[in-house]
Structures are given as structure tokens and as C-alpha cells.
Amino acid sequence: MLGNGTKPAGRSVTSKVVSILNAFSPVHPELSLGELARRAGLPVSTTYRLASELVDWGGLERADGSGYRIGLRLWEVGSLSPRSKTLNELVLPFMQDLYEVTHQNVHLAVREGREALYVERVTGHRSVTVKSRRGGRLPLHATGVGKVLLAYASRADREEVLATPLKRFTPYTIVAPGLLRQALREVRRTGVAYAREEMTVGRTSIAVPVIDRTNQAVAALSIVLPSTSPAVDRLEPALRTAGRCASRQLRGATVPLSTDGE
Amino acid sequence: MLGNGTKPAGRSVTSKVVSILNAFSPVHPELSLGELARRAGLPVSTTYRLASELVDWGGLERADGSGYRIGLRLWEVGSLSPRSKTLNELVLPFMQDLYEVTHQNVHLAVREGREALYVERVTGHRSVTVKSRRGGRLPLHATGVGKVLLAYASRADREEVLATPLKRFTPYTIVAPGLLRQALREVRRTGVAYAREEMTVGRTSIAVPVIDRTNQAVAALSIVLPSTSPAVDRLEPALRTAGRCASRQLRGATVPLSTDGE
Numbered sequence: 001m002l003g004n005g006t007k008p009a010g011r012s013v014t015s016k017v018v019s020i021l022n023a024f025s026p027v028h029p030e031l032s033l034g035e036l037a038r039r040a041g042l043p044v045s046t047t048y049r050l051a052s053e054l055v056d057w058g059g060l061e062r063a064d065g066s067g068y069r070i071g072l073r074l075w076e077v078g079s080l081s082p083r084s085k086t087l088n089e090l091v092l093p094f095m096q097d098l099y100e101v102t103h104q105n106v107h108l109a110v111r112e113g114r115e116a117l118y119v120e121r122v123t124g125h126r127s128v129t130v131k132s133r134r135g136g137r138l139p140l141h142a143t144g145v146g147k148v149l150l151a152y153a154s155r156a157d158r159e160e161v162l163a164t165p166l167k168r169f170t171p172y173t174i175v176a177p178g179l180l181r182q183a184l185r186e187v188r189r190t191g192v193a194y195a196r197e198e199m200t201v202g203r204t205s206i207a208v209p210v211i212d213r214t215n216q217a218v219a220a221l222s223i224v225l226p227s228t229s230p231a232v233d234r235l236e237p238a239l240r241t242a243g244r245c246a247s248r249q250l251r252g253a254t255v256p257l258s259t260d261g262e
Numbered sequence: 263m264l265g266n267g268t269k270p271a272g273r274s275v276t277s278k279v280v281s282i283l284n285a286f287s288p289v290h291p292e293l294s295l296g297e298l299a300r301r302a303g304l305p306v307s308t309t310y311r312l313a314s315e316l317v318d319w320g321g322l323e324r325a326d327g328s329g330y331r332i333g334l335r336l337w338e339v340g341s342l343s344p345r346s347k348t349l350n351e352l353v354l355p356f357m358q359d360l361y362e363v364t365h366q367n368v369h370l371a372v373r374e375g376r377e378a379l380y381v382e383r384v385t386g387h388r389s390v391t392v393k394s395r396r397g398g399r400l401p402l403h404a405t406g407v408g409k410v411l412l413a414y415a416s417r418a419d420r421e422e423v424l425a426t427p428l429k430r431f432t433p434y435t436i437v438a439p440g441l442l443r444q445a446l447r448e449v450r451r452t453g454v455a456y457a458r459e460e461m462t463v464g465r466t467s468i469a470v471p472v473i474d475r476t477n478q479a480v481a482a483l484s485i486v487l488p489s490t491s492p493a494v495d496r497l498e499p500a501l502r503t504a505g506r507c508a509s510r511q512l513r514g515a516t517v518p519l520s521t522d523g524e
Contacts, residue, residue: 013275014315053276078340079397096386135341
């Protein structure tokens with residue numbers, strides 16, 4: 001029996017399970033028992049017991065040696081998330097079309113707090129390597145998708161991000177709130193965002209909003225390509241077109257995608 | 263896919279959290295509190311308390327009205343699963359190439375117990391609609407990927423599946439264990455599996471194994487197309503080529519993908 005005698009100071013078993021899952025990250029996809037306990041902030045014995053239960057379920061898997069990693073069953077349950085699933089099913093074919101025309105990295109991201117969460121990516125052998133990956137997060141102020149999501153967020157959410165220190169990734173990252181505010185105004189006016197070497201030197205991203213039936217920018221669609229590519233000046237119309245196609249498709253969707261008002 | 267119903271006292275909190283997550287399925291992506299409690303086999307009050315904690319974390323989200331659905335945070339944690347992530351990063355570009363050459367549905371599946379779990383799918387507007395979707399499961403005996411995964415499984419695992427009643431989906435589903443055993447022998451001999459209208463009338467799938475550095479078929483790659491398409495007789499070499507490219511790529515991977523011996 002868990003959860004009766006061993007509760008220290010109000011921490012529920014659910015929150016301990018959550019801490020164990022939260023301990024994994026793109027930088028720490030595999031953890032030893034000791035590391036897992038330390039990152040979860042739990043005693044080793046508790047960690048072992050909870051992790052074993054999660055292994056039995058398939059939410060965690062044993063890694064080679066003595067480690068743990070996220071299991072395929074957790075991925076399977078997570079893939080039921082209507083936000084990722086609906087975006088995936090409705091928007092992916094248009095991303096596919098865009099990739100086929102451009103052969104550049106095509107990304108779809110949603111806003112999660114102060115970051116852009118990449119929910120979908122189409123890439124091939126001819127695309128350049130980029131920092132974003134499916135399930136990864138990047139900051140809003142330095143990426144094309146992030147600038148779109150920030151530009152179309154509520155004023156309150158936008159000002160909250162602008163009020164935090166903005167990290168400089170390259171000499172071109174916009175870190176002055178006033179300049180970023182002005183850039184976002186321009187994004188709203190034109191309907192497109194450029195991030196020119198603001199996240200990674202040598203890479204430019206172009207992004208447009210994907211609008212759902214509640215008229216909210218629930219996601220941003222982008223192309224990332226080498227800054228020196230002549231295509232930087234040519235692909236905006238193709239991207240805008242794909243963004244409009246995806247928005248049109250979403251407006252027909254029965255599952256609402258925004259989580260506003262919760 | 264359901265939790266084991268109503269286990270009496272002695273049920274740990276972790277197992278209750280797992281039951282709540284297990285209650286969601288492709289057929290039940292959104293559940294009311296009452297449905298969630300019933301499917302998890304828990305009292306409504308317990309369900310409400312645990313679900314609220316999961317909502318605070320982001321693992322569940324409130325749906326419109328009074329329902330619950332899987333949250334984007336759970337999808338994000340699940341996407342850290344090295345098996346799905348490594349397959350995704352290493353194999354997806356080859357799937358992309360295959361899609362671009364064929365414009366048919368391209369699938370990647372792994373074996374999870376007695377089912378094929380679809381971990382990746384590339385599809386576009388020109389592909390036919392199919393039953394499989396990312397994160398979905400289909401039976402091993404009636405699909406191309408399933409027949410490959412079964413053919414290359416250990417004899418014990420294979421015989422276990424052959425010993426269970428095999429469901430008939432169409433008049434063409436192979437349900438006689440002897441015939442299926444013979445078909446699987448042929449798959450091992452030729453290195454390719456065909457499922458001709460065995461899952462869905464009008465659809466044929468062709469599948470090949472993806473072999474990792476431990477020489478195990480960790481996944482199966484397939485194309486699904488209309489049975490009447492002339493491409494049915496033409497695409498096997500392209501699929502075989504992509505399967506070999508993907509296998510070659512996996513052999514260089516540092517993350518082991520098989521879970522055998524655990």
C-alpha cells in the first residue's frame with residue numbers, strides 16, 4: 001500500500017509520479033536510479049518503488065545497465081492528446097506538400113507558456129540541420145514560430161514574456177523589449193515573421209500563423225533554411241499558402257484546439 | 263487497453279494514476295468525470311482528486327464542458343521515449359524519400375505484445391485513407407507490418423500469437439494458424455510481407471523489416487495502397503531499398519532499440 005504512512009509534508013503520490021516523469025528531458029533521456037531520485041527530489045527507495053510500478057505499466061522502460069528511460073506506452077498514451085493529434089492529422093498533409101515543394105525543414109509549433117513546443121516536423125535528407133525537434137521547446141522571442149505565437153497571443157501573455165529577461169543566442173537575437181514589441185506589431189500587420197539568425201547563426205526561419213475556427217492562432221507553421229539560400233526571398237508565398245490551407249482545414253475541425261479560458 | 267477494473271484495497275496510488283491514463287484510447291480520447299471513473303475502476307471522488315492533480319501538471323487537460331483529455335505535456339514527455347525518438351530521427355527521412363517517390367502512405371510500426379504499434383506515418387493528399395494512425399495499434403496477423411514483425415519475432419512469441427484465436431477482418435484474413443505459419447515462413451525467406459485486403463477490403467500493404475545492430479527486426483516499414491493500383495506490382499524494390507537504408511542507419515545508432523532480455 002502506497003500513500004499512507006510515507007507522505008512527507010503534503011506531497012501526494014501523484015505529484016511524486018509526476019516528478020519522476022518530469023525528471024526526463026531531451027538532455028536527460030536516460031537516468032540511473034540515483035540521478036532519477038535526485039532530479040525528482042525523492043528518496044532512492046521511494047523512487048525505486050514508483051519507477052518499478054511505472055516499468056510494469058510500460059510508462060518507463062529499463063535502459064541498458066541500470067538506467068530508466070521513458071517507455072513506448074507513455075508515448076502511446078501521449079499521442080492521444082487531441083491538440084497534437086488533431087494538428088497532426090489535419091495539418092501534416094499540408095506540411096508534406098510544402099516540404100515537397102521546398103525540401104526545407106517544415107515545422108509546426110504551439111505556445112506552451114513562454115516557449116514554443118514543436119509538435120510536428122517534416123524533414124528530409126536535403127534539409128539543413130536545425131535545433132528544433134518534435135517534442136522539443138525553443139524560446140518564443142528568437143524563433144520564427146515563437147514570434148508568430150507571441151504576436152498573436154493575448155496582450156497580457158505577450159507583455160508577460162516581454163517583461164522577462166530575453167536571452168541572447170546570437171548577435172542578432174532581439175533582446176530589447178521595445179524592439180521586440182515593434183517587431184511583433186509588424187508580424188501582426190504582415191501576417192508573417194522572419195527570424196534571421198536570431199536563434200542560430202546561418203539559419204533563417206519564416207513563419208505564419210495557423211488560425212482555428214475561434215479565430216485564434218493555435219499554431220505556427222514555419223520553414224527553416226540556410227540564411228544564404230536564395231530561397232529565403234522566394235518561399236514566403238508558398239508558406240503563406242500552406243498556412244491558409246491548414247487554417248481552412250482547422251476551421252472545419254470539430255475538436256477545439258485552443259485552451260484559452262481554462 | 264483498459265485498467266484491470268475494480269481491484270479492491272491494496273491498490274497503489276501509482277496504479278490508480280495509471281488506470282486514469284489507461285482509460286483514454288483512440289476510441290475514447292475525451293471522457294467525462296463519470297466515464298473516466300468507471301473506465302478507471304475508481305470512485306468518482308478519487309478520480310476527481312487524481313485527475314485534478316494531473317490537470318495541474320498538464321498531463322490531462324480539461325475539455326470543453328466537463329470532460330478530460332490527454333494533455334500536451336504528457337505527449338511531450340512521451341516523445342522522449344528513445345524507441346520512438348530514435349526511430350523517428352533515423353528512419354523518418356527515408357520514409358520521407360519513399361513517400362516522395364511513391365506518394366503512398368508510408369508506415370513504421372513496432373511490435374508491442376500481440377499488436378503492431380504505429381510509431382510513424384508519412385502521408386499526403388494523394389494517399390488513400392487507411393485504418394492505421396500514429397500511436398494506433400492493429401493486429402499482427404492481418405497487416406503487412408504485423409506479418410513482418412511476427413515473422414521475425416522469436417519462435418516463442420510467434421507461437422503465442424498463433425495459439426490465440428485470430429480475428430477475421432475480411433474474407434481474405436488468414437485465420438488458420440497453419441496457413442499463417444506457412445505465410446510467415448515465406449516472409450522470412452523473401453524478406454517482404456504482403457497483406458492483400460486482409461485488414462481492409464480494397465487495401466494492400468507491403469512491408470519489410472528494419473534491422474538494428476543487434477540483428478533484430480526492431481520495426482517494420484510499409485506502404486499501403488489501393489489493391490487495384492498498378493503500383494502494387496512495382497513498389498516492392500523501392501520499399502526494400504528504403505528498408506535497407508533505414509537498417510543501415512540504425513546500425514550506426516548508439517541507442518539500442520530492442521527491449522529483449524528485459
